[in-house]
Amino acid sequence: MIGVPGAGEPRRDPAAAHGRHPSAAGRSDRARSVRPSARASSAGWDGHGARRVGQNGPVQPHPTRSVVVLGSTGSIGTQALDVIARNPQRFRVAGLAAGGRRVDLLARQAAESGAEVVAVADTAAVPALREALAAHRSTARILAGPDGVAELAAWPCDVVLNGIDGALGLASTLAALEAGRTLALANKESLIMGGPLVKRLVKPGRLLPVDSEHSALAQCLWAEGPPGEGEWIGRSVRRLVVTASGGPFRGRSRAEMADVTPEQAMAHPTWSMGPVVTVNSATLVNKGLEVIEAHLLFDIEFDRITVMVHPQSVVHSMVEFMDGSVIAQASPPDMRLPIALALGWPERVPQAARPVDWTTAHTWTFEPLDDEAFPSVALARRVGMAGGTAPAVYNAANEVCVEAFRKGRLPFLGIVDTVAKVVDQHDPTPAESIEEILDADAWARARAAELVGR
Ligand SMILES: NC(=O)c1ccc[n+]([C@@H]2O[C@H](COP(=O)([O-])OP(=O)(O)OC[C@H]3O[C@@H](n4cnc5c(N)ncnc54)[C@H](OP(=O)(O)O)[C@@H]3O)[C@@H](O)[C@H]2O)c1
Secondary structure: OOOOOOOOOOOOOHHHHOOOOOHHHHHHHHHHOOOOOOOOOOOOOOOOOOOOEOOOOOEOOOOOEEEEEEOOOOHHHHHHHHHHHHOOOOEEEEEEEEOOOOHHHHHHHHHHHOOOEEEEOOHHHHHHHHHHHHHOOOOOEEEEHHHHHHHHHOOOOOEEEEOOOOHHHHHHHHHHHHOOOEEEEOOHHHHHHHHHHHHHHOOOOOEEEOOHHHHHHHHHHHHOOOOOOOOHHHHOEEEEEEEEOOOOOOOOOOHHHOOOOHHHHOOOOOOOOOHHHHHHHHHOHHHHHHHHHHHHHHOOOHHHEEEEEOOOOOEEEEEEEOOOOEEEEEOOOOOHHHHHHHHHOOOOOOOOOOOOOOOOOOOOOOEEOOOOOOOHHHHHHHHHHHOOOHHHHHHHHHHHHHHHHHOOOOOHHHHHHHHHHHHHHOOOOOOOOHHHHHHHHHHHHHHHHHHHOO
C-alpha cells in the first residue's frame, strides 16, 4: 500500500489492507473470467474487450497495460497504485496527477512506480514538487496547472484512471475520451455533469465503472451472457438494485440528525474514502449521484433503479431479471476489487481483494431507503429526470454545501435543503456544450454560496 495513512483501506478489512489474500480465490476468479462474447448494450458501458483466456484453452500471456492515474494521492489513487504495484506483470504506471496538496507523496509515488511524467494542478506547488522528485531520485517530467493535468489525461497509455474528486475531474474525463483513451471512471461527478456530452465521446467498451456499485452492476450484466442483437436492459433486465450502506446516520430520523458534527459525518462505518465522498455518503447525496450514474451508464429509466440499504456493504448491487431472478455481486468492502477489474477489463486480476469468508456465519440485511430522513436520492432522481444542466447544478451546489458544512458554517441538514433550493431555482438547459455545463456549475456555486451566507 503506497500512500496516505488510513486512506484507501476499508475500516473493517485488516487482512485485505495488509495484502493477505487466500490464493484459492484468485484461481476461482480466473476460472470465472471466461464469459464468451459477453457484452452490455448501453452507450456508456458495453462490456466489450479482447479476452485472453480461451474457454477451454491455455491462458495467454498478458500484455502489460500502461496506466495514467489521476488523483494518485487520494483514496482511489493510492489504492490503484497498490493494485498496480502488486501486479507488475499486468500493469505499469505511465503518469500520475494530483492537485498539489501532497507533493512529497506524489514524488514518492513517482519514484516508486517509475512514472515518466507527473502533473500537478496547482502551479504554485511546482518548485516543491521539483525538489521532492529530486529528493526521491525520480526523473519524471512535470506538467503544471489544470492544462497539464488535462494533457496527462490524454497521454498515450492503455487506461486512464480518473480518481480526481468532484467537478474538477470533468476536464480530464473529456480530455481522455477526446483522445480516444479507455477511461476507468471513479470521478462520477464528470459523467453526471457532462451527461450526454460525455456519453457522445465514449467509444464502445472505453468507459469502465470504478464505483463499486456500478462495477457490481456491470458484473451482474456480464454474468447474463451475450445479449444477441437485442439489449440486455430492454430484453431481460427488469430493474437495477443499487445498494447503499446507509452511512453513519442510518436509522436516524431527520430530527435526530439536526446536530451532527463534521467529525461524526466523516466516520463512515464501512468505507474509508476522501472527505467529499464521505460526507456525501452520510447525506446519501452520493447514492443520488450513483442513481444518475447508473441511468447514464446503463441507459435505464429512473423508475427501474431501486436503492436498498445494505449496512454490511458486501453486496455491492444487484440486477433483477424479467423472470424474477436476481444476480448479486458480493465481496467484502475493498475498492481494490473494482479498481483492478476496471484496469484489467474484461479480465479479473487474481487476488485483487479478499473474498467473503465462507467458513463463518454472515447476516446480510436489506431495507428500503427512508426517503423522509434522506431526501437526497429522491431529489437526484428528479434532477436526473429533468436532465440537461440540472445534474451539474445538483452536484455543484452540493460541493459548496459540503465545504461549508465541513467548515462549520452549515448544519448537516442544511446541505440537502440548500441543494434543493438551488435546484428549484434553476431552469435547466440541454447541456449540449461544455460552456453551458460550466456556466450552470458556476451559477449553482454562486447561488449556493449566497444561500449559505459565504
Ligand atoms: N474513495 C472511494 O472509496 C471512492 C469510491 C467510489 C467512488 N469514488 C470517487 O472517486 C473520486 C475520488 O475520490 P477519493 O475518495 O479518492 O478522493 P480524495 O481522497 O479526496 O482524492 C482526490 C484526489 O484528487 C486530486 N486532485 C484534486 N484536485 C485535482 C486537480 N484539479 N487535478 C488533479 N488532481 C486533483 C487530489 O490531490 P491532492 O492530494 O493534491 O489534494 C487527490 O489525489 C470521487 O469522484 C469519488 O466520488 C471514491
